[in-house]
């Protein structure tokens with residue numbers, strides 16, 4: 001039998017604590033070399049300004065396999081009153097290949113993307129980091145702040161979005177965290193006096209400059225996950241002491257990293273480590289109070305599968321979802 005879980009089921013079962021645990025475990029296995037993360041496939045539907053992505057992943061230690069299918073149709077909210085991103089995680093038994101569960105992927109994506117930033121903050125931000133600046137207040141933003149608040153004693157959030165209504169919405173969404181919040185008027189202001197900077201926009205041209213980055217800052221660059229996207233100017237990478245990523249091949253082709261390399265801000269061998277290698281203890285994370293660290297996040301299916309395994313286990317325990325006989 002296969003369990004079908006809609007977004008509401010997933011939302012009720014999944015907490016940020018569980019997501020952080022699952023995602024850290026996925027990075028650990030990745031660093032230990034016990035994962036399979038084949039290249040993702042994009043079905044680009046240019047006439048609809050959309051893409052349907054297929055992302056498979058397997059973790060040997062966790063005995064978890066699955067595939068995420070996710071669309072990103074940027075005109076959906078305005079044209080169709082639908083979310084830009086939607087899709088499924090199909091969670092499989094690796095031993096038999098049987099589909100154990102089919103679940104909504106949008107909430108999992110948001111939670112695991114926040115958790116990946118949270119793991120990067122745990123290992124790379126200063127231990128006394130208290131203030132976060134965030135640029136981009138869309139679907140991914142609130143879980144970024146929620147995850148960071150679980151791994152650091154967060155006191156303040158400064159947020160900027162080109163759409164001021166989005167900024168206001170984000171500050172409302174995170175109100176229950178009890179943080180001091182400020183809507184600011186520019187990306188530059190979001191960088192002033194913060195210890196951690198998160199960028200999560202679909203921008204095609206960079207908007208964060210190297211000279212705005214202060215000593216000791218950690219940056220999670222989340223939005224530019226594809227060749228046409230870029231948020232950080234090459235000058236940010238030129239100032240970085242350690243740049244780290246999740247999947248090297250995926251990071252190298254993002255507009256941001258390709259641009260930084262083309263301008264000579266980072267050499268071909270400048271990558272310090274994968275986040276997985278740091279979590280697995282292969283290389284140290286932050287080593288002093290002044291270094292500038294950058295996590296270039298692009299997203300890996302094993303993050304989704306690790307979380308789907310937790311959701312499936314909890315759903316079985318609590319009797320959530322709908323059982324369907326897909327395979328007689």
Ligand SMILES: NC(=O)c1ccc[n+]([C@@H]2O[C@H](COP(=O)([O-])OP(=O)(O)OC[C@H]3O[C@@H](n4cnc5c(N)ncnc54)[C@H](O)[C@@H]3O)[C@@H](O)[C@H]2O)c1
Pocket residue numbers: 072084085109113135136137138139140141160161162163166200201202203207222223224225229297298299300
């Ligand atoms: N790294 C990962 O694992 C991962 C996972 C999910 C999404 N993403 C990427 O993150 C980005 C954001 O995703 P989302 O789901 O939050 O999108 P979204 O469309 O819900 O929100 C994006 C927000 O960015 C704002 N924005 C756009 N350009 C801006 C700019 N130049 N300056 C400031 N604000 C700007 C928009 O007004 C909007 O509020 C996308 O590029 C998406 O592909 C990455």
